[in-house]
Amino acid sequence: MRQTRRVETVPRRANQVATLRALRAAAPARLTQLHRDTGLSRPTVEAAVGELLDAGWAVQIDPDPEVASPGRPARRYVFNARAGYALGVDLAPHRVLARLTDLDGVTVGEFQAAVDPSDDRATVLSALRYAARRCLAQAGVPDTALCAVGVASPGVVGRDGTVLFSVLPGWAGQNLAEELSGDFPCPVLVENDSNLAAVAEHWRGSIKGSDDALAVLSGLRTGAGLILGGRLHRGNAGAAGETGALPQLGWARAQDRILAFPGLPADVPQADRAERVFAMARAGDEAALSAIDAYTADLAEGIAAIVLTVDPEVVVLCGGFWSSADLLLEPLRAHLEPLCLVVPRLVVSSLGDTSATLGAVRIALGRLEQVLYDADLPLPVPPVRR
Template sequence: MASSVAGNRSLLRRMNSLALLLELRRGPRTISHLTEATGLSRTTAEAVLGDLVQLGWAATAAPEERSGRPVMGRPAVSYRFAGEAGRLLSADIGAHHIHTVVADLQGTVLSSHTLAVSEQDPAADRLRSTRSAMTAALKEADTRAEDLWAVAIGSPGVITDGGVRHFGGEGMPGWIGLDLAAAFAEDFDCPVLVEGDCALGTVAEHRLGAARGARDVVYILCGNRTGAGIIANGDLYRGHRGGTGIIGELPQLRWRELELETYSGRPPATGRPTRHEMFTAARQGDAEALKAVSAFAEALSVGIAAMILAIDPELVVLGGGSSNSADLFVDLVRDNLHRLCPLMPAVAVSTLGGDAVALGGIQIAWSHVDAALARAVEQGLAFPPATPEFVRDRG
């Protein structure tokens, strides 16, 4: 009986620790704010905060961290989440680029590195390029691979169980069937998570960007290839095999046209301009380029309309590399969608642009850490210290 009571008290203490930690992740808090937010007594909150500070999860905050400006006099002591206790790594592996990001546990980006690669690079070369970009980002962030708590990998195609199940575009030889989780597991002691690039862009935009606060969202990743992701009732919807949003496989929806001659990221045999050249010329008022942008918007709108009619979202976000030039075509897309869709959602341009996939990787890496922490609270004997061991043991 005594051991049962002690166990319940231990679990309650761990749950209180987690409640305070979650509140600190929202920003620096004083004891008074914490007691009000959690319902804990001041004595309990002070004791739990002492534990969190000792374990490395929390630290005292400077007055300006709490208010955003210097504070005169003697302000109440506030505490903050010690995001610097750990590191997360994310890699966006594309057909034409590798983009890596290192962030702390708060999601603050500490470094990034981008490499240009060829669409025709074999898989082994693309993996080597990814490792080079990872090493460069880690070096810039003064972080060792063994210090990482989790690694996230974003890839084009349908991702199932850490591997590339399907890839609908041309190029990237040897990519289909590649087990990316296994390929990078030997490089890191921490969990390696793999997700589709559209899904990661969707997560980032929902948590950090233009879709914050929205419950039902369609995210369009429009770069050299075009795909989509879905937020349904506030959560990422992956589908049965992770294949949500690959509607470009249906030729009638015209997204494949966005990858062909007029809009491709490489000069076609016909000598037509690349998409970047098209946008640049349109911005300068070139009549032919403006016609091409109109045709681009029309083709893009057909697939978006199909997503709207199937999902009924409150918001569509135009993201990916092409979103940097969305001022040239977003109004055209809205006009087309008004014509095609009887129930019209809001249409917004991504605030994250080409960084969305890598930032989404940081988000799912932290979600993995968060889930491991929740399991440790439920199953462990004590609240874990702020070291990566509990993530590795339970990841």
């Protein structure tokens, strides 16, 4: 169903928004194309492009040498992806990973700081600040050039950035966004890590184009993020995807099938145990293969509960165990078969184990777009010009 409405006046800012959207979609575009794509008159588009050039949101590039056109070659324009930067940080159990991208989401820097699952909150926050700072410094980008910072955190995150529940001691009840607000001269957004993995996989990973999909974070922690109707489904309190909290399902014990594998010497550090079990399985060790089978059986119980509830088109496996997905996929499928009425497609992340980090970048970019595309707000100053 559609609504037909007469729009009598199109103010200047709305023309900028329409032109910006067309410019980002076309990349690069000539005035003729922008005129066609926006439905705006040619002088209107030309004026809007002029304003975007002046502000620094668009740049003119050389005419396309491939296109032979009579007379003066047509000028081409692109969105200025270096008008600002986005920073995404993921608080994983054994590492804090920061990634810096331009406004097209192209990575310009990355930095990783080691942590331990037993580290206290203050230590994890110091790692976060350190990874973020080093990432910026190595790329030569000042923090004033950031449009926003996104943080992927374990636990349920409320709308205002307060962590409502967390497996990490000391995290619940703290407003992480507020706590970090003094560290960066831009908005800081916090979201659950599994939710952000789902966002990234939907943006440019293995579930791109799927409107109903489940992302399962498989690793030292197990979590789920849902894309429903083409958008992240956070739930009413931000607590969607927490199916694993139900003791009747297998997620609470799943990781221990691998981490506490008795075939491994007790002195192997926790950070290395999973890789060792996977290596043994690859070498044909029956006990290691059984441990993996038991892990996927537990994983399947929680996945089945989610699949039966929302019936997604596809399930993507991401997280720390991603690099061993070849060992997980078939047993997981076998355990899902008898539990699900309809078994969805099962795929592996194409983003490695960095999907939560990339999802954090995405919400930072989303924050900029909120302002950039709101015709009721003035055209913002690009972060690099601040």
